[in-house]
Amino acid sequence: MTLELNTSQAAVSCFDQPGQLSVEQGRQALLDAVDAAAKPQIIQQPIAELAGCVLAEDVISPINVPAQTNAAMDGFALALPEDGREVFESEYELVGKALAGHGFAGELKTGQAVTITTGAPVPAGANSVVMREICQSGDNRVVIEKPESLRLNDNIRQAGEDLATGQIAVKAGTRLTPAHQGLIASLGLTEVAVFKPLVVAVFSTGDEVVAQGQPLPAHSIYDTNRYSLIALLKKLHCDVIDLGILPDQEAVLAKTLAESAVKADVVVSSGGVSVGVADYIKTALAQVGEIGFWRMNIRPGRPFAFGRIGKDLINNPSGSAWFFGLPGNPVAVMVTFMQLAQPALRKLQGETGWQLQGIPALAGEKMRSREGRTDFHRGIFGFNSDGQLEVRTTGTQGSGILRSMTEANCLIEIGDAHAAIAPGDTVNIYPFADLL
Structure with missing residues (x-):
């Protein structure tokens, strides 16, 4: 395990959440659950390898920058x-x-x-x-x-115009970019303290899911979600353990979850979290840990499981890990990762000051939804002839239409208070710039 757990306070429990949750309730429950529950280990990282790392300690300037006028x-x-x-x-x-x-x-x-x-x-x-x-x-x-x-x-x-000796150059909790690398390099430092990357184990579930490189049997699909998730996690600078495809067998899932928790800080799966007769993630997790909420008012992605493997992540971290069970549909798995799992993972990594922020844009077309549910359409935003930010959908919004994610550059949020959006109405968009 790469997490040093803070034993001074117990984790806030989200395991008593009733019924279906809104997107905001679910996101906050996740953040509350991981809040201060784990403190990543600190390592020294050479400046050439800082991009994507989360800074563990303030970087204090040892010199004036520039050094002379x-x-x-x-x-x-x-x-x-x-x-x-x-x-x-x-x-x-x-x-x-x-x-x-x-x-x-x-x-x-x-x-x-x-x-x-x-x-x-x-x-x-x-x-x-x-x-x-x-x-x-x-x-x-x-x-x-x-x-x-x-x-x-x-x-x-002027000397010290950029940074004066003793001034904080970069604050702890910052996810470092190439610009931060250049700034830290300008101070003459060779390495800085960062949080050790999270180790995340990933697997897909389903007897119908087939690995690439072999003929596709009838009623089967090639595994896509695992590759999307691995790429998303690597964008977040996580170390990924690829567990492949697991069958719809409760005993196999329970054994894999328990074994994965010994090697990983977080386990992420796709599929098997609904209420179908062959959806065993929830029952398997109940054998080796504790399940959180698993039904949300979100489309795509209503089935979403969260829990912990091992009963006590605070006092008994060995063999314990957080668990995120994402839906099986390809679009739903990416939407729920970005909207729900991503904020919690960033917090577990020690990143502070980041939050998921929607940007207001004008709807360029009519968009359908349903009251009581938050919809995320795939969208393409840009500036219209009046210089205003405008967004349109990619077309048909089925949760299995993976092509729509490659054509889109944002998600369009239609809140649970709306049954439809008319052209010219204001919606929030979430650009893909951070991850996709």
């Missing part, structure tokens, strides 16, 4: 008089060069200038940098074609 562009560093005037002279004595990595050793006197390159330290006495494009130089002189544009401290980056 420097030029923001190529041109000439000038020593302008600081006597309160607003208009400056057009001609200056050119006394040397300040190049990036070298600088100029002397101190400029009023009326003097040096050639300077971007990033080069501004010489002592210089108080403005003017771009080369509006200058003429020669015979140890530089002439400013537009002296009225000169200003004190123009085009100068």
Whole structure:
């Protein structure tokens, strides 16, 4: 297991949730259940491998960034008089060069200038940098074609302007991006403390589910959900254990769940969580752990199971893991992962400050739904001729139409208070940018 459990407080139980839950109720129940229940281990990670990691400790800047006051562009560093005037002279004595990595050793006197390159330290006495494009130089002189544009401290980056010594550069709980990598690298650090990635075991269920590379028998389908889930989990920087396809046999499912909890922090399955005669996930989980809610007012994806393998994730973590049982339909499995599992997984990873946020957009067409249920249509958003954000569906919205997810760039949320959406109504959209 890669989780160090916080024994100072018990996990908030979601296992007494009654009946069917709304999407918001379900999402909050998941977050409450994992809240402070587990603290990921901390490891030191080289800066070249930080993208996707979650920072475990604040990164404190050991230096000023930039380290010295420097030029923001190529041109000439000038020593302008600081006597309160607003208009400056057009001609200056050119006394040397300040190049990036070298600088100029002397101190400029009023009326003097040096050639300077971007990033080069501004010489002592210089108080403005003017771009080369509006200058003429020669015979140890530089002439400013537009002296009225000169200003004190123009085009100068002050030492510590980006980060001062001792300032927090990146806060703990941040999921690191390439931009964070560059910032941390600029501090001269070679490694930082991050949370160890979650280990997630994944499997598909169903006697009708067949692995790729073999003939497709009658009444069967090729396994798609497992590959979608593995890709989604890797986007979240999880270490994935692929358990393949499991048959509809309660004993096999129970044994696999128990064994997986020894190796993984989280177990994710697809299929087998409904009320069919061959849907055994719920009963198998009851043998080796505890089941949470499993019916939700969401479409696609009404059957959704959550639980824990092992009775006590707090005081007896060995052989314990969280469990997410997702629906079997290909679209439903991705919708429920993004809307329900994703927020809880991010919290388990130690990520803070992230939340699922809808963006308002205008409906470009009529959209059907049903009161009392939250629908997620696959959508394509963009800007209309008036410059307003507008969204349309991908067409037919069946939960088995996987092609719709490849054509879409967002999910369109139709809340449980609406039976339909008219063109021009405002809806919330959830862009795929984070994961897909």
